[in-house]
Amino acid sequence: MDTNLMVFGAMAGIACLAAIGVVAFNNPVRSALCLVVNFFVLAFIYFALNAQLLGITQILVYTGAIMVLFLFVIMLLNLGAPQALMEKRDSKPLLGVVVGAGLAGLIAFQVLYPMMATQAPPRAANDFGTPENIGRTLFTTYALPFELASVLLLVGIVGAILLAKRRIG
Amino acid sequence: MVEWLRDNPTVLALVRVLVFVVPILLLVPGFIWWERRLLSWMQDRIGPNRTGTFTIRGRKIRTFGLLQPIADGVKLFLKEDVTPNTVDRVLYFLAPMVALFPAFALGGTLPFAPWLHESPGEAGMWAMWTPIANVDIGILYVMAISSLGVYGVVLAGYASNNKYSLLGGLRSSAQLISYELAMGVSLAAIVMASGSLKMTEMVRTQESALWGAFPWIQNWFLFTPFGLVAGLIFLICMVAETNRAPFDLPEAENEIIAGYHTEYSSMKFAVFFMGEYAAMFVFGGVFATVFLGGYNLLPVNWAACAESIPSMAGFFDFMGKLNYYGAPAWFLLKCFAGITFYIWLRATLPRLRYDQLMSLGWKTLLPLAVANFIVVAIWIMGNAAYPPFGGLVAAGAAAILVVLLYLNLMALQKKGTTSLEKRQVALVDPAPARRSVTMVEPGRRS
Known part of the structure; x- marks a missing residue:
């Protein structure tokens, strides 16, 4: 396994774990922090892809500005009690799963289809x-x-x- | 050794990081000593001057209290580490680390010595060691990392589960969001003028002739009109970003105890403290790089001087070499000047009120920075269209227009609103000094 893949794997793994954390945590502050980690690691993946400006914009805009505002609002409202945040059981989660699976399938298709093609995909400069x-x-x-x-x-x-x-x- | 490092870029990168970070870590106690001594001199006190006075065979060796921060460090290490029961444990432990990270990461793109230079001696002697990453997004990186500084404070405030801490964290996040805008726009003007986001390129632009007319003097951005405005805005914003006096509302001790670090003790508090001083130091470095010609000792182009005054060429050559080989020292000197400026501000200015803080950021600095940005843009356009003086005329006209517009807007705003109450002290007797002084002696009663 080459180093590039290892680095990508590590970063992608952290990003995925953080993304799961966003929905899994009951505490809104922790969810927000997981989102921060996710955005931050995503920026590193952009760096690894040579997209410097995109990566730094990701940190500057999402991690540095938007998430600070998120945290600010969460702290201002002081949403501490997890019980108050438990969702009622209704059809929404099912719909979410269906749409999420569809999106994942779409992205997987976009990623995997070019990989299965015989000729090498075009490389960016x-x-x-x-x-x-x-x-x-x-x-x-x-x-x-x-x-x-x-x-x-x-x-x-x-x-x-x-x-x-x-x-x- | 050097060849080996060149062949192993990963190790070299690590070495570069250490070359940058370790000196900061070592210098932080020195900054604390310097702050305490300088503050005490400015406030007519003595300050810590005793620790580290040894007596060897009847002779006293004084170190001016230089060992005081070491003693403080030992004290902080050995103190009881109190963790309140109701804190959010994970975030409580995480917060100091998060606070420390941006302070050290901030310097990732700062060049502390010439990077690939045509200068006396071998070209690019320092290039191996600095900057840590000479990326195309240098100044954006600084902006991005400095915006992460808020997380440590906010997390500490939230995790402490204490109303005062929370207030400190809230204040900090509001303050950082407000001042980041003005900071970014003021830096954007400089980026346009220098034509590059790279820190190394920005320093090289500042080594050109002053105002394009005097080749002997370097064109440090602080010497140009737009650079002066942007520099002042950046200076104010960087004090606000590091939560230092007079912008230290997140830790205003007479309002909210100690703000976000109220519940922190022992080493965890020390980590916050260290992060603050490291951030001050690195921000001083950023200011030096962007506005003060980076690692150049004096704003003088020694090569150009040697060309125009051949009789003193030897001296100028020597100065050029001194400038080149001593570059890290000059850079350190400028960072140190930055820290001294911070301390000076702390000794001079009282803390702002919260509404003053907000109105300074949003109503003064941001419009000024945007106006500066527009004027610089018009200057560049004018210069491109009508080369010799077109830019100057256009920028002057634009500056006047912008100022008039701002004054007009302010007048309009004043018409519509009633101003806040003004506080003043009314003397009971308006002219107490004019009264003749009558003294009543203790023994006599009239």
Whole structure:
């Protein structure tokens, strides 16, 4: 077994365990922390794939900002009691299992199908994940989708301000 | 040995990490001593100056209390480690470790010596040892890791199961979220100006001619107008990020006891303490790298000087060599200056109130950083379109416009809202000094 596979296996294993932990823990703070670990390790997998910018954005945005907000809210509400969080038994878990299995099958198909093909899959250039290349691609080939995404984000920000603003008088 | 290391990049990487981390670990006690002594000098006290005074054959050998932090360390090791009954055990033990990690990981992309340089002597002597990883995302890495610093505090606050600790953790997370934005935007302006996210490239950009006009002086970003603004914003934000005075609300002792580390004792508390000082040190290094020319001793291009004043070329060559070979020392010096600045701030400024903290972050630093960012963008555009002075004119106009816009907005906002109450002290007698002083002697009664 080569080193690459071992490193990937270790990181993927931690990520999977953390992902299971997110749904398995009763304590919301622990679930959130498992999610943090998952995001963090995922970033390392991106690094290993030479996608530096994607990896660091993962840490910066998800681990550093979004999860901090999550924890902040959880602590602010102080959701301590696990009993209050136990879900009622209804059809939702069954639906979740079906959809989850479907998603897993889809992803497995996407991963396994190219592997079974006879010819080698195309390889990305070694420096495809550098900020320079991503920036150039975003602002030339994908300028329109990029700008549309930024407009979407702007709408989100304005919406958040509108929702959060108190009406005076 | 060196050849062997070159052939084993994994071991070399480990050695690089040790070369960076071990000095910090060794220096932390020194920082604590320096903080206590400097604070006491600034506050007209003596401070710890006794520990480590030996008497050998009747002669006293003074070490200025340098052994005090060692004694403190021994004390912290041997103290009883109290773990309250109702804490969340796993997170309680995890929190100090999580707090320590970002402080040391932060320096992963900091170059403390020239990286592949055309300079006197062999090129790239230091390249083997620094930075730990010369990646394309250097400054983003610093941002990402510094944003992880909040987890240790938040976890400690939550796990302690103590209202005061929780309040400290909440304050810390709110503070970090607020100040990270301004920090990121101020750094983004610098990234645009230097044209690279690599830390090594940023330092090299700062070695170019000052304002593109004076080849003898280096263009440290702190010397440029936009860099000065960004530098000040970054400086304030980095104090807030490390939870130091005047932004130490998460551990404000007169409001919430000791904040997030109220329930921690013995070595666990020491780990928090160590993390704080290491973070201060490394943030000083980040500031030095991004704004203060990194590992260069003085903002002087010695090679250019030697070219224009041939009669003193020998001296300039010597200085260039000194600058090159002593690079880690100069970098250390700048980090040390950063720590001293932190201590100075602590001795000077009182702690902010919570609303002051929030309004400083969101209403002052963030708009200023964004305005700076826009001005830099317009400057680069102008320079590209009309080469010699186009950028300058455009940036000047943009700066004036942005300031006017901000003032206008502030005036509009002021019209709509009533300002918060202002506190003032009203003297009962407005002019007490003008009264003639009448003394009543103890013996006589009138």
